[in-house]
Each structure stands twice: as structure tokens, then as C-alpha cells.
Amino acid sequence: MTFPANIFASTNIGVDKTNLSILDDLNESQKQAVQHSGGPLLVVAGAGSGKTRVLTRRIAHLIGSQNVSPFEILAITFTNKAAAEMAERVSKLVGRVALRMWVSTFHSACARILRMDGSSVGIKSGFSIYDVSDATRLVDYARRDLGVDSKRFSPKGLQRSISNFKNELITPGQALENAQMDTQATVAKIYAEYEQRLRAANAVDFDDLLGKCVELLREDDEVREKYQNRFKHVLVDEFQDTNLAQWEFVRLISKKHNNITVVGDADQSIYRFRGADHLNMQRFEQEYEDASVVVLNTNYRSTENILNAANAVISNNNSRHKKELVSDKGIGEPIVVYYANSDRSEAQYVANTINKLSTTQSLDSIAVFYRTNAQSRLIEEQLIRNGISYRIIGGTKFFDRREIKDAISYLRVFSNQSDEASWRRIINEPKRGLGDTSISKIATFARNYGISFRKALEKPNEIGLSKKASTAALGLCSLFDVAANGEYETVAKVLEYLLEASGYKKMLEDEGSFESQGRLENLLELISQAREFDIAIDKKIEFAEQGDSGLEIPTFAHEDSTIFNPESVFDRIQAFLEAVSLLAESDQANANDESVTLMTLHSAKGLEYSTVFITGLEEGLFPHERSMGDISELEEERRLCYVGITRAMDRLYLTCALSRIMYATPDYFSPSRFLKEIPAELVNAIEDKEVPSEFMRSSAPGTNNKSSRYSRIYDDFAFDDIDPNDQSEQGRVIGQGKRPRRRDFATDEIIRSRIWGSDSASKDQISDVNEFEAQPLISQPPEPDFDTSEFAIGSRISHEKYGLGTITSLDTHKNGDIAISVDFPTDRTRTFMASLNPPIELV
């Protein structure tokens, strides 16, 4: 079991002000950006072009040369880790005062503002912050109580829709007004109900942090004035990943002084699913006509080979301003592309290669990336087998574990008595005889009388609970009363008491299973993290009295300590909960021992490693199946690939596997189009030596009856000529799934030849860099036989999944592919590529 590196072990940052001059080691463009005197500034910063350096130096420059107070600067970064790093780097230039500045993520900054000033938009200071799973649960309660069918409106789908509304700053009322169909109206009603419940629970979700903050800045003149006056300079990193709410927040808060610097790279925009819109880069120029623009296009990170590969891949995106990075390093080694037979042999190759590399370079300088978290498991296994230590970023998150969520809920209930969702989580955990019936009664009572869940819990007799339930309810109340009696002064002490006195710990101990043992260990880990947090706060107090602080405590800067009383255990717990909620995946990236880093491509943004492995480069996985039908989503996948490649400084390995186990069922893939987009002369291609492994054939039949794109690719390639009625041994259909699983009886050789090309080139030929193109291992996906000749703008069509729609545009791309955009009244406008044979028919 891997625990996250301790997130609260406050890095005792070396804050010696070095003799570094602010303008040392900068090129002309960088200097220009750093010295920009004021007004709007857009820095278009390619990968590895010294973006962070520019931002850091600019802040230092403002403080050192422009007489700007550190407290008049608001700097927004993408993760808490990036924020801490930036504060540290600034502190090296201007001293410790930098550590008390507002350098934070959007979400942290907004949470802070809402804590202090949220009351006028209905947010009370003690609010709980719900993560996506909390929010989804609450949305589902709202759906259920409105009597809406969960089959047609899935909790996740609803949560996503609501989240999208919030990202676009659309209120429930507006959503209802805009609704054109019943389904949309239903979603809007659930949205309204969900909002009401959030407010009743004094809780906000992630999107609210921004949305409510924008509402506050828009509507409360006094508050707006306060922040606009205060922040004379606003700087935003990763601007290409801002959504409308974030953009609006930035615009509002910087409006008075208009000294706004944004830094970004449209080619690295990878958060569209979260509402990010890289066009915000262009909009910035339109909105601020007097904006200065600085372009940083010298890459100081990667070798020419790596950079050329990245440039080649990204140039396939059509909706893009052409720009090319120039490398400052030599040519470097060729990129290695490894074609594995299976996901297992892919993982073996990665582990073996790391083993070899580790004799000449530190494991810290090596990273392995993948598209989805689920891919990490096999790689982990092989690394363990090879005795290579690793750390994993994200994945099954520590704070997502059930026991941790329960413990957090105990704390939430302690600090926010109205938090119904958290009450529900812990009220019968451990079992107290307060089952579903009792819970419903309590919740209904609370709602009817407009009182908090806790207040209702105190009145079991009025509610009419059974005797056993009544006793349990009163017992629970007194548990929290005792916890709050002043005897327990720190987060750790309260937490320990609650877990002990509630019987939660005992419940796990009594269970005595291997699993419950693990859960107990996790709880101990949480308590120790709480302890670290307490220590950090206490140290902070000490330093603060000396007028200085070397420690970074999440959220509560000394400057604004009026809202945070370290003597109050309530405030401490609230701070702890907030730090935990807003923790980013990539915030855990530090570990002490030397090890390889594993993470998703998304988490990799902003980082760099000497050696990078990108695994799972297969059609359907990367680009992901879910993005393959929509051109703009496909382009986002390509940007993700670009981000991955440009993380590598010296060596880049790309791997793809012929077969891969998905949902415990083997499936077959063809190599990713991204591999083909890399010029052959940059590549050294290697093919798996091993005989295809047995397990691919012998694996137990599952019930994967999903008609996936992979299956289709697979079917098209391998089995057009296999008769499903063939009763011979070769053709016998095995497996009892609803759909015969034809893949089970085919030999790997058939599959291999059909998917990868019929006369698979010999290993030697493939390894020859120059012959790679001449001997393509990879056969193209099905030739586009999709006929668009009768399509015209305005044609009415019918789509298998989205129903009737109207063609709004037809674009022929430079590769000959045709993009068909269709407006669906029941859905958004979608774009389909003819080469992908979309299920569209003229009507």
C-alpha cells in the first residue's frame, strides 16, 4: 500500500536571498515580459520555454523595482504545488515575505474570499467543500426526491451537466428558461433542487467556489471594491486551461488597475472536459486591445529529436495557430518506439529498460506516463518484480478511500452541523440501529422545520423514532458535544477521539480481516497527517509573532489571519478540511527516496524528466475511444500527446501493445495514429521478441458485450472472412456472453497479421531507422468508404446515437478527411470525421 507523500510536512524552504539578479540568464523576450511595466500582458509560452522563470522573475521585479507590495499581488497557478514552488522561487529573489503572498490556485483563492466575505451570496464561513463524489451523491438524492428515473438520468451524467452549467455561469433559473426539451427542463429542476440542498447544508462544490465568488464580485459592490483595490497586479499561469468562470473571476478582480498578466500555451490545453477553453488566449487579445504580447519560442528543455517529434504531432491539429518551437539543445538520441504483443510485455519492457538506465542515471529523472489510471497496475507489478522503487501520483487516491471519507465526514459534521450528506455518511457507521427509515424521518423533519440535521437529531421523540434509534441519535449528539467541550485542542486530538469514541475504530478491529487492517492503517496515517498539520499551524503562530514565517500553511496567510483563529479547534479543523479538499493529484509529487515517477499524462503537465516513457499508444486508448468521434476532442488528445512528449529532456520511449486486458477481458488494438505522425527518421522502432503469450487465448470468457470501437476495429481486421457458423475447431464460438465473443478462438498470429500488417517485417528491418517508413508495421484503419458526396450544408441527417440533426459545415482537411459538423436540437453541435465512418444517414 502506498501512502501519499506527507502533504503537510511543510517544506522548510531555504529562503536565503541569493545574489541572483532578476534579469540574469534571460533571453530578450523573457526580459521583455519580466520588465513589462503594467497593463494587460499576454505571454505565449511554448513548452519548456522558461514560463515559470518569467512569472517568478516578473513578480520579483514588481516587488523589487516597481515598488509593489507583495500583498498587492495575486498570482494564480494550476496546482498548490506549483503555487508553493513559485512562492519559494520568488522568496529566493525577494526574501521570506514572498511566502505570505496570495500565490494560489483559483479554487484556494476563491475559497479564501468566500470564507471572509461570502455571506452576501449565502455562503457562511464554516462551509463544507464537496468533491465530485460528494456532489454526485447529493445530486442523486435530489433526483430521487423529485421522483425522477435514475435510468434516464444517471447521477454522474446529472452531476456533469450541472457542473457544465456552473462552469458557464448559468444559474438554475437560466437553465430552466433555456431548456427546450423535457429532459433539459428536468435537469434544470434537479439542478435547482441540488443548489437548494447545498445551501441548506452550507456546502459548496468545486464549481461553486468559482461561481459563487464571481457572483459575489459581481453583486456586492463593497466586496468587489475591496479586492479590486487590493490587487494591483494579477498574474495567471496556464491561462489556456481557464474556463468561463475563471476568466470572469480574473477579469473582475483585476478590473480596477488592469495590470493583468496571463501566461499560457494553447497547444497544452488539456482540460476541455472541465470547461477549459484555450480560445481564451485569443479572447484576451480581443478583450484588451492594448495588450502587449510576448512570444517565447525557444525550448531549453528537449533535444531536437524530441522537439521535432512534438512539433510534427501537434501540426496535425487543424484548429491551431501555427507555431514551432526551436530547440536549444543538440539532436540527441532517436526516439524509441516499442511494439509489444501484450500489455504485460509492454510493462516488462518498460521495467527492463528502466533497470538498464538506472545504472547511469537516477531513478528520479525517469517518469512513466499513461492515459488512464487503470494502466498503472501492470507497470507497478513489473517494477516491483524488478526491485525498482517508484512513486505513483494520483490513482486510487488516499482521500477517496472509504474509511478516509468517513473520518473526514466525522470532522465535517463536527465543524458544520448542517452538512446533511456527511451526516448520512456517518450516522450509521458503525452500526447504531439508525437505518434508512430513521434517516429519512430525521432528514424530512429537518427540512420541514428548517433546522439543521443536528438539531433534528436532538429531537428523536418529536420525530417519532424507535426507542433504540432514539438512544442512538442522542448518543451521537453527545459524542460531538464531548468532542467540542474544549478538552481536545487540535485536529489530531479531535479526530482520534471521534474515531475512538464513536466505535469506528473498534468496528474495524473486530472485523479482523486483512482489509480492515489496511483501513486501520490508513486511519492512523490520516491522524498523523492531521498531527503534521497541527504542528505546522503552531509553528506558524510562533513565526507570525516574530513577524515572519518560513512555513506554508494551506489557505490561511498571516495577512488575513483575522479570519483564522489558531486557538479555535473549529477553525483548525476547517482549515484542515479545506487543505484536504483542494489538494491536487500532482501536489503529492515529492518523495524522499529515489524512485521512478508514474502518473497520468494530465498530471504530467508542468513537469520535466530526463527520460520519459509514454505507454499505451493505441487507437482507442490514446487517443481514447471516447474522444474519437469528435474532432475537437481528438485534437485535445493530440495536445495531451504533445504535453507528454515535451516533458522529456533527453530520452523518449513510446510503447504500444497489440493486446490489452480491459475490464478483465482481453481486447486488441492497433497502434495510435500519433505514432504515425512522428517522422520515421526520428525513430528507432523495436518489435516484441516474445512469442505471443498464452493468456490472451486462455483467459476466461467475460461478459464484455459492449460493442466498442476496439471490437469493431478488431472485427473488421481479423474476422471478415471467418464464418461465425463455422463449426470447425478454428471457428467454434465459445463463451456464453450475450454476444458471441469471436476473439476467443482466433490465434494471435491471425490477429497480429490482420491488425499490424500481413507480412510483419522482421525485427532487424524494423530496427533499421531508415527503413521504418518503407516497411510499415502499421496498417491504416479501414479506408474511409464513407460517402459525403450528397451531403450539403443544411442537409438533414440522422445519427444512430444523437438522432435527427442538420449539417452546419463540411470542411475538407489537408489530409483529405472531411469534417462534418452537425447541429442536434437534442444535443450540442458535434463534428464527425468521414474517415471514422460515423453512423450518419441522410434523411
Place this chain on the structure above:
DNA sequence: ACACTTCACCTTTTT
């Protein structure tokens, strides 16, 4: 109310 089962769905990606 709870313990035990079977079943569907799942995986993009994250503040």
C-alpha cells in the same frame, strides 16, 4: 435493520 448475495457499470483525464 442487517447480513449476504448478485448484478451492472465502469475508466478518460482533475480543481
Place this chain on the structure above:
DNA sequence: GGTGAAGTGT
């Protein structure tokens, strides 16, 4: 392959 919802039996 793992999880949470829903169903079944005490």
C-alpha cells in the same frame, strides 16, 4: 477486476 446498488433472506 473492483465497486456500489439493488435484491434476498433472516
